[in-house]
Amino acid sequence: MSDGHSWHSDVALEEGRPAYLPRGLKRVPRGVDELATEHLVLNMGPQHPSTHGVLHVLIELDGEEVISAEASLGYLHRGIEKLAESRRYHQVATLLDRADYVSGLHTETAFALATEKLAGIEVPWRASWLRSLAMELNRYASHLVWLGTFGMDAGAMAPFLYIMRDREMILDILEEWCGSRMMFNYVRPGGVFADIPAGLDAKIRAWLRVADSYLDDNDALLGGNEIFQARIRGTGLIDAATALAFGMTGGCLRASGVDYDLRRDVPYCAYGELDFEVPLGVNGDNLDRYTVRVGEMRQCLRLIRQLVDGVPEGDFTAKVPKVFRPPAGESYAAVESPRGELGIHIVSDGGLTPYRMRLRSPAYFNLAIVDEALAGGLVADAIVTLGSLDIVLGEIDR
Amino acid sequence: MWGLGVLKGFGITIKNMFRPVITVQYPEQRLPIPERARWAVHAVFNEDGTPKCTACLICVKECPDHVLRVESSTRPEGGKHIDTYVYELGACMMCGLCVTACPYDAIEMSHEYELATRDHSDLTRMLLFDVDAASPRRTPREDAAPAPTGTEAADA
Amino acid sequence: MNIAIEILVRFLAMVALLLVNGVVLIYMLRKVLGHLHLRIGPNRVGPFGLLQTTNDVIKLLTKEDLRPAAADAWLFNIAPFLVFVPSFMAYIPLVFGPELAVTRLDTGILVIFAVLSLVPIGIMMAGWASNSKWSLIGGMRAAGQQIAYEIPLLLSVLGPVMMAGSMDPSAIVAAQSGTWFGFIPRWFVLPQIIGFVVYAISAQAETQQTPFDMSEAESELITGFANEYGGMRFGFLYLAEFSNMFIVAAVGTMLFFGGWQLPWIETPGWAAPFVFILKTYIGIFTMMWARGSLPRFRVDQMLAFCWKRLIPISLTWVVVWACIQRLAFEAAIR
Numbered sequence: 001m002s003d004g005h006s007w008h009s010d011v012a013l014e015e016g017r018p019a020y021l022p023r024g025l026k027r028v029p030r031g032v033d034e035l036a037t038e039h040l041v042l043n044m045g046p047q048h049p050s051t052h053g054v055l056h057v058l059i060e061l062d063g064e065e066v067i068s069a070e071a072s073l074g075y076l077h078r079g080i081e082k083l084a085e086s087r088r089y090h091q092v093a094t095l096l097d098r099a100d101y102v103s104g105l106h107t108e109t110a111f112a113l114a115t116e117k118l119a120g121i122e123v124p125w126r127a128s129w130l131r132s133l134a135m136e137l138n139r140y141a142s143h144l145v146w147l148g149t150f151g152m153d154a155g156a157m158a159p160f161l162y163i164m165r166d167r168e169m170i171l172d173i174l175e176e177w178c179g180s181r182m183m184f185n186y187v188r189p190g191g192v193f194a195d196i197p198a199g200l201d202a203k204i205r206a207w208l209r210v211a212d213s214y215l216d217d218n219d220a221l222l223g224g225n226e227i228f229q230a231r232i233r234g235t236g237l238i239d240a241a242t243a244l245a246f247g248m249t250g251g252c253l254r255a256s257g258v259d260y261d262l263r264r265d266v267p268y269c270a271y272g273e274l275d276f277e278v279p280l281g282v283n284g285d286n287l288d289r290y291t292v293r294v295g296e297m298r299q300c301l302r303l304i305r306q307l308v309d310g311v312p313e314g315d316f317t318a319k320v321p322k323v324f325r326p327p328a329g330e331s332y333a334a335v336e337s338p339r340g341e342l343g344i345h346i347v348s349d350g351g352l353t354p355y356r357m358r359l360r361s362p363a364y365f366n367l368a369i370v371d372e373a374l375a376g377g378l379v380a381d382a383i384v385t386l387g388s389l390d391i392v393l394g395e396i397d398r
Numbered sequence: 399m400w401g402l403g404v405l406k407g408f409g410i411t412i413k414n415m416f417r418p419v420i421t422v423q424y425p426e427q428r429l430p431i432p433e434r435a436r437w438a439v440h441a442v443f444n445e446d447g448t449p450k451c452t453a454c455l456i457c458v459k460e461c462p463d464h465v466l467r468v469e470s471s472t473r474p475e476g477g478k479h480i481d482t483y484v485y486e487l488g489a490c491m492m493c494g495l496c497v498t499a500c501p502y503d504a505i506e507m508s509h510e511y512e513l514a515t516r517d518h519s520d521l522t523r524m525l526l527f528d529v530d531a532a533s534p535r536r537t538p539r540e541d542a543a544p545a546p547t548g549t550e551a552a553d554a
Numbered sequence: 555m556n557i558a559i560e561i562l563v564r565f566l567a568m569v570a571l572l573l574v575n576g577v578v579l580i581y582m583l584r585k586v587l588g589h590l591h592l593r594i595g596p597n598r599v600g601p602f603g604l605l606q607t608t609n610d611v612i613k614l615l616t617k618e619d620l621r622p623a624a625a626d627a628w629l630f631n632i633a634p635f636l637v638f639v640p641s642f643m644a645y646i647p648l649v650f651g652p653e654l655a656v657t658r659l660d661t662g663i664l665v666i667f668a669v670l671s672l673v674p675i676g677i678m679m680a681g682w683a684s685n686s687k688w689s690l691i692g693g694m695r696a697a698g699q700q701i702a703y704e705i706p707l708l709l710s711v712l713g714p715v716m717m718a719g720s721m722d723p724s725a726i727v728a729a730q731s732g733t734w735f736g737f738i739p740r741w742f743v744l745p746q747i748i749g750f751v752v753y754a755i756s757a758q759a760e761t762q763q764t765p766f767d768m769s770e771a772e773s774e775l776i777t778g779f780a781n782e783y784g785g786m787r788f789g790f791l792y793l794a795e796f797s798n799m800f801i802v803a804a805v806g807t808m809l810f811f812g813g814w815q816l817p818w819i820e821t822p823g824w825a826a827p828f829v830f831i832l833k834t835y836i837g838i839f840t841m842m843w844a845r846g847s848l849p850r851f852r853v854d855q856m857l858a859f860c861w862k863r864l865i866p867i868s869l870t871w872v873v874v875w876a877c878i879q880r881l882a883f884e885a886a887i888r
Contacts, residue, residue, distance in 0.1 A: 040687055042687050042688075048776065049773050049776060050773040050774065064691065064695075064853060087462055090495070091460075091462040091495060094462050094491060094493040094495070095462075151849060152773055153773045154773070154849040154850060155764055155765065155767065155773060155848075155849045155850025156764075156847075156848065156849035156850075157587070157591065157764075157845075157846060158407075158410075158411050158414075158590065158591055158846055158847055161591035161592060161593060162414065162591070162592065164420075165420045165592055168420070172429075172432075175432050175434075175435055176432035176433070176434065177434070178434070179432075179434035179435055179436045179494060179507070180435070180436055180492065183491065183492070183493070185493045185494065185495075193498075194434065197432075197433070197434070217410050217414075220403070220406055220407065220410060221407045221410050221411070221847070222849070224403040224406055224407070225403045225404055225406075225407050225848065225849060226400050226401060226402075226403045226404055227404060227765050227848060227849050227850075227851055228849045229403070230851075230852070230855055231849065231850075231851070231852055231855070378852060378853065378854065379691065379774055379775075380768075380774055380850075380852045380853060381852065383773055383774050404848065407847045407848060408843065408844070408847050410847070411590045411591075411843065411846055411847040412590070412843065414590060414591070414592055415589045415590050417592060419588075419589070419592050419593055419594050420592045420593070421592075421593050421594045423594075423597075
């Protein structure tokens with residue numbers, strides 16, 4: 001550069017825009033290229049209120065604008081896949097509850113489905129139905145947590161505490177049913193661990209009577225609020241092609257406009273018999289992810305109404321030998337968890353324990369987009385976008 | 399009009415202000431625990447105070463986290479004697495597999511949920527200590543679960 | 555000698571008011587937010603949890619005084635007081651009753667906003683001196699926000715000042731006695747409703763509360779500029795925030811809601827401070843209500859909202875009101 005003072009107008013500018021200038025800045029102010037600016041690398045997490053656990057995101061900032069972001073994982077790694085290799089098939093569910101601790105029943109069911117496929121077990125219809133009912137209740141609880149934390153990320157405190165009232169009712173129902181509030185250990189290969197207790201359907205119906213109005217309240221408080229709309233509209237854009245390329249599934253993919261829902265496209269359990277719609281987004285921004293998930297919650301209530309009304313008669317579990325040795329081979333089964341396609345791949349060598357188990361955790365794939373989705377926004381957008389992806393670190397780090 | 403949603407939010411929160419609070423004041427108020435709730439494992443005894451446990455070790459093999467430990471010896475007059483039945487509460491995840499597996503209903507998932515201790519050693523509990531085990535024939539299970547087979551023991 | 559004692563008494567009364575306010579407001583915030591959110595709020599320490607805040611103050615006082623090794627020691631130590639002292643000074647011109655004020659200032663309103671405009675310097679200093687990236691971003695946000703929102707705040711104040719024809723708080727309050735048409739209280743909020751809305755929004759921003767709490771932004775910047783502070787230094791930052799809340803609510807009461815006066819009836823002298831405090835606390839409750847209901851703006855949206863909406867609106871309103879008053883005045887003398 002020339003010797004003159006950088007603020008003097010006679011200092012010539014170099015060709016092209018300096019790399020550290022903010023995007024969107026069309027005209028380079030004179031001399032700004034000699035202004036001592038540098039990018040700030042912010043270590044967000046693993047201890048941070050908005051990383052939903054122990055996620056560590058490295059954010060490169062120019063002022064408040066995010067230049068790039070990189071997620072650093074593994075703070076919650078417990079070796080669930082490896083541990084499963086030393087556990088018999090009915091013991092694995094205790095591990096899988098702790099993988100996705102917000103919706104444990106989905107992981108359990110995926111494992112049970114994969115095992116049944118491997119061993120060729122016919123599951124009684126009632127067992128499938130009970131699984132679906134429990135899963136939908138759990139999905140609603142999981143979406144409630146997402147709704148609350150999403151609002152919390154945007155600074156709204158009220159919805160988080162209102163959803164707790166709602167979620168508590170679901171957890172009470174699930175505790176009475178499965179014996180535990182979150183670590184259910186309920187779905188076993190062959191069926192479920194115990195039948196639905198008598199009188200629980202009345203409890204579920206009592207909850208359903210208030211669930212709609214509670215959801216409307218929360219939706220009005222967040223989605224109806226213009227400040228919140230301004231926060232989420234057009235931020236965290238993920239187009240359909242990128243979403244597919246990154247292997248995103250679930251609500252995040254549907255928000256980008258890709259119509260893919262395992263419950264409808266690859267029916268499992270009782271979903272083939274049920275009537276529901278799959279809400280879709282258009283742009284793939286945070287607003288779309290919000291509307292898709294809230295729409296999904298309304299569909300969820302619709303599904304629960306159908307499921308609780310039509311519980312069929314029959315056994316709640318198939319006959320599975322106490323010493324269970326599936327034949328050698330491999331199988332893959334997936335369920336639509338609240339976060340997306342949750343798959344379990346089991347390789348069996350004919351022994352008592354799986355030879356290898358692999359968990360395809362949807363949030364892991366959804367989180368991979370973090371660089372694409374966060375870059376270009378502000379810090380505040382980054383937080384909201386991260387919240388909209390609905391990540392659960394237990395499942396990502398396994 | 400811009401701002402109507404904001405005002406509606408104000409209405410919702412003030413409406414909730416006059417609703418009853420949902421907080422449960424825990425030590426004074428307690429919610430009922432459902433029948434199936436799983437908490438610390440307890441030993442079950444007969445009416446005469448003898449344990450139902452037969453020291454068959456099925457629970458020990460069933461536990462995914464290996465928190466149960468039974469040491470038994472054979473009595474000179476026949477039958478088993480339980481020296482210790484140790485339960486590592488601190489490592490237990492209350493999955494209930496041991497209770498499901500027990501053919502004699504000798505253990506149960508209790509409703510004891512206040513499990514915090516001041517001393518780490520209190521987390522190791524002695525469920526049974528220096529008692530004669532029940533005879534397997536004396537206390538059959540009501541729902542007649544299949545008795546343990548030879549393969550079960552061989553697999554472990 | 556008498557003057558010295560009087561000064562001391564007035565000073566101590568101010569300190570007492572500020573501290574009691576801080577303690578009461580923190581308790582009130584917790585209770586209001588709690589009940590807005592279906593919770594109870596503090597209820598364990600003392601009856602109804604009344605001693606909770608006292609407990610917290612004792613905790614803050616007895617905490618180890620930590621300072622990050624890399625922090626700029628001098629600035630780090632002085633910043634909380636730079637935040638606290640202006641809000642302390644702003645108590646001086648407040649009028650609690652006909653003759654009840656620390657001192658009577660002809661330009662009281664101006665003094666309040668002048669000293670409050672020093673607060674962002676302290677906050678920025680705190681953010682910079684902490685030598686933490688989070689604090690830095692929080693401090694910068696606070697500076698940008700407070701400087702921007704001071705403009706609509708001051709412009710919205712001009713309406714009542716024009717109506718009263720004075721910047722003296724007691725004169726403004728006195729101008730609001732009596733009624734219009736015999737039954738509407740002569741409170742400036744009615745003709746100045748636009749000014750009042752702008753004032754309320756700017757006041758919320760000036761005290762850094764949701765939806766304008768970017769500088770603290772719990773979910774983004776953890777606690778923003780106060781990130782590295784602990785013990786009583788944090789206590790001062792926190793106290794200043796609540797004291798500012800009281801000040802903007804009190805100023806709003808004086809300018810728009812008739813200060814210490816009851817509507818329709820003559821206010822007895824002894825009741826004046828209670829009426830004033832009650833009105834102020836209703837204002838504070840509204841601010842807390844907003845805090846419990848709304849999500850946060852994004853920093854650029856907040857600044858755009860200020861520069862592109864509030865400032866034009868308030869400027870236009872000042873001009874419009876000046877014309878109205880001038881025409882009405884001319885009509886009156888003709």
